[in-house]
Each structure stands twice: as C-alpha cells, then as structure tokens.
Amino acid sequence: MTFFRPFLLLSFLSIALFSCVDDASKAHTAAAEEDIPDCKIMIILGDDRSGSSQSIQKLDKADYEAVINIITENGNGYFASTIIGNPAPNSKEIFRLKVSALKPYENILTSDNPTLTEQAKQKKHNEKIKAKNEKIKKKNQSRVNTFLSKTLTSSILTYEPYKGNDITNIDLAFNHINKLLKEPNMDDYDKIIVVLFTDGVNEPVRSGKIEAIENTLELTDNAELYLVGWKDTSVFGGAEINEFEGKEGFFSYLEDFECL
Secondary structure (H helix, E strand, C coil): CCCHHHHHHHHHHHHHHHHHHHHHHHHHHHHHCCCCCCEEEEEEEEEECCHHHCCCCCCCHHHHHHHHHHHHHHEEEEEEEEEECCCCCCCCCCEEEEECCCCCCCCCCCCCCCCHHHHHHHHHHHHHHHHHHHHHHHHHHHHHHHHHHHHHHHHHCCCCCHHHCCCECHHHHHHHHHHHHCCCCHHHCCEEEEEEECCCCCECCCCCCCCCCCCCCCCCCCEEEEEECCCCHHHHCCCCEEEECCHHHHHHHHCCCCCC
C-alpha cells in the first residue's frame, strides 16, 4: 500500500496539470476562433416613392433595417439609397451608411506547444481584440440607429415631390447609381447588390406621360441586379437579373442570404 500512495499522488497531479493546460488551450482556441464575419458588401437601393407606383408596396423602416442587417450580420461595407421620383434639385443624390469591419483575431504564438505564459499573452491579446470589436459594434449600431431614426425618417419616408410635381424620373436614379458604381475601390467588394423597388415606368415630364428610359445602368462585374415590381425589363438588355413581383418575395429570399 505504501508503494501505491506516491504513485497515485503523482498520477493525480499529472492529470490536474494536463487538465489546466488543456483548459487554457481550449480557452485560447475558443477566443481565437470567435466567428468574425468578413464579407465586404455594398447594397444600393433604388426606392420609388412616387405616387404613380402604387402597385409597388412602399418600403418602411422595418424593410430598411432588414436590408442593412444583411451587411451588419455578414461583415462590413456600405448601404446606399437613392429616391426614385422627383426629388428636389438640391437634395442629396445618395443617402449612405457605413458599417465598419471588425478586427480579426491573430495567432501570436510562436510554438505548437506554447507555455502557460505564452498562452496567457495570447489570451490577453484576444481580449484586447474583443474589446476593440465591442467598440466597433457599438459605433456601427449607433450609425444604424441614427440613419433609421433621422435620415430615413426625415429624408426618405416623408418624401414629397419637388413643387408637387409627382413624376417618376428613372433616368435620374440610374445616373445617381452609376456615379456611385464608378467610385474607387468597387472591385474590393465581395458582393454589390443593386435593388430597384419600382415598376420601372418612366414619367420624367408629367404623370401619365410615359417615356423610354435613356440611361443604361452600368453594373460592375461583381454587382447583382434585383428588380422588385419592374414591368418591362427589356431596358436591361442581356444583363442577368433577379425578379420579384413584390417586396414579400424579395425579403423572403433575403432571409437565406449567403456571401459566397
């Protein structure tokens, strides 16, 4: 019996020691492998607020929030919206919202079998990254809240046609979107989504006088086009398009979004 007692004690200490090391390793792995979504996305929304597009359900605050969440939940990037209708000449062409990227976790270990001291340094490093990311998340959420409560409410949802002339100028909206798509670093985006919520009926002079759309939507190679309620798609030529009859179909499709 006297022989087994030291042996049992040593076994117990070995198990305890390896358990501590294993727990520390697990803690490091869990922190380092925290999911950081890194898809860079731009969503450009053409929102028809004119009275002539009554066949299209108007977008509301919840709809805007759902679209913006695609960016915040999958990575970073920009959300942009332009009004389709007859905005005032001095009004903003594009309303923008920036979603900043989170910091990635880095492996600062120099060995496959790190000491407890090295693991402690890694853990401290991970905690700093996590703290920075919490600040970025709060700032992003603050920007989203400001956009939804101020910009959206005061400039988009309460839209009134300029001088009461309720026309639909599709060419003007295309011009605004094309300007945005020509900005630098568009190739850096993993995905660019252009969504047009409109019947596509161009009435640039007066309501009821339909004219052909003259401008061409100049999509980048990494851009996808979604049409919601658009009637005659011949204006897009051979471009690949995704069509939806109404907003319910589009938002149902959006629920399964993946950044591939």
